[in-house]
Amino acid sequence: MAAAAVHKKEALVRIARRDSMATWKSIGIRIIAVIISLVVSGFLIYAIIKENPLKVYESMWNGAFGSTRRVWITARDTMMLLCIAVGLAPAFKMKFWNIGAEGQILVGGIATAACMIYLKSLPAWLLFLCMFVASCIAGAVWGLIPAMFKAKWNTNETLFTLMMNYVAIQLTSFFVAQWENPFGSNTVGVINQGTKEGWFPPIFGQEYLLNVIIVMALTVGMFIYLKYSKQGYEIAVIGDSQNTARYAGISVRKVFVRTMLISGAICGLSGFLAVSGASHTISTSTAGGRGFTAIIVAWLAKFNTFTMIAISVLIVFLEKGAIEIASKYNLNDYVSSMITGIILFFILGSEFFINYRLIFRSKSKEVA
């Protein structure tokens, strides 16, 4: 009798950590999560616009890949998001919560725009080099400040980097007011519209091919850096346990500062992509929340830069698709953030089933 009472107390479900899971299984779980979330979003869309969700998804597809030009724009925006995520990967891998990509992008963008405005008389290749270097340095400095305080006094980096975003946003507003064109518009307008100085040159006639090349190079480079270099290994050790790292003689402070320099520089570089390679202007919406979205991309990809490509494509596809639905059904395009949110919730939730397994109370035990 007493034994029976004890059994009654045993929980219906127990949770245990999984050691590992076959790759195909974990991919399968994620795909199932995405499908469920698309179904849920489908119901939501149906409730709002009373249109067959499949038709809606079809027009989303058209919005993202409907024409060659759209494919290229989707590619350009995917590369931008991917670039930021690649930049964040090393920081997050060592569990340094760099929420400040948004600001790092903006200061990189400011630096690029400054070069385009003040150095436009330089030869094209030199101007290009200047923009590249300036944006990297600006982003690196923005990443370095919180890293130094973290290394020296253990200042909370999540909150510090978050605040740095807003300092950067105000800095951007300041420069927008300085450079406004035409006067009184409170926007910078397209910089060097007539002469296209400092714009990414088309390669093989493709306006955005250079964006793709740069970001792909970074993606491969970062993958190798994290996986095969000594510094990448140090990052991994610190991410697992700072105490282990110290015991192994790794200078945690040094790695914090070094990694945030790299992380900030790449995020600054994506500001360069955004200004010089895409919009040719600077505003407070140049980063447009992508610094935050990229955090989710980097996290979900478990810092594997190739997985990030797939997730970036998915998110940008949703964005473009939602804009298409919005214009088609006369809604506003914030529907994309809503759907993105739902899908990310499901993917985040699915991680649980990859990392843990549920053990149901077994019948045999009860008999025994």
Place this chain on the structure above:
Amino acid sequence: MTGFISLFQAAVVFGTVIMFGAVGEIITEKSGNLNLGVPGIMYLGGIASLAGSFMYENYTENPSTFICVVIALVCAFVAAALGGLIYSFLTITLRANQNVTGLTLTIFGSGVANFFGGSLNKLAGGVGQISVAATSSGFRAGLPLLSRIEGPIGKLFFNYGWLVYVAIVIAILAQWYLNRTRTGLNLRAVGENPATADAAGINVTAYKYFATCIGAGISGLGGMFYVMDYTKGTWANDGTIENLGWLAVALVIFTTWRPKNAIWGAYLFGILYWAYFYIAGLTRSSQEIFKMLPYVVTIIVLIMISLRKKRENQPPEALGLAYFREDR
């Protein structure tokens, strides 16, 4: 003097939005949950109150102001608490990463709010922008008797909608709850060291859920105050709530996790935010530099508390960390 009065008034109204947000987030963070979804939650609260009162005002002949206000309050609190529930379910039960989940909640909340805020009227078959005049006037009603006081004293202290005073009361109650009640102390124990709290027989999961959902509900009232009082019952897709939400997160640090400090801290942030408007001779670009002030001050506070290492000023020890009993 008139300049100071109008600056102070602007600061109080502005501060109330972030005071709600910050007090809610303090309760959440005291349980060890760093919810970066505050902007999203405030968005949810704002839009739910607007949608609820809009439906009521639209489908009733003579909307009663009292019912308008109750509907808006309930909608805002429930919607925001539901946002907190999504966050809790993902981070506590499904053990997802807190920062990432919070940011996703912000994306989701801003999407939902701006989507419905921009198209609610269209979906309901109307034209133009949405507006809930009756509800808004209900919220902007001042305190009885006291609001009639004339002169600078009246203008400085009694010239606001009643929610301004509710915010102060909630902050004081939260302070009392966290420091003077048994459950409040238990909650702090969960945020400081969940393993110890668990060993002491405190239901860690229940406390985390409770604190996060109630905290989110309170933060959501900030969004509602913004919509009903600050913008007088209208909606604009201009991202202001998101900025205010992050400022609320900043204020949490500034208060060193004490709700009572949120009262003056929020007004101080308001003064810092609006100071540029009242300083003569600023160009438009230098005004932007001035608007940095609240963030820069927060950074300085953050650095100071990490420098001085006073134990009572530190963030909750287990802030941002998930607790799994099995992982110990």
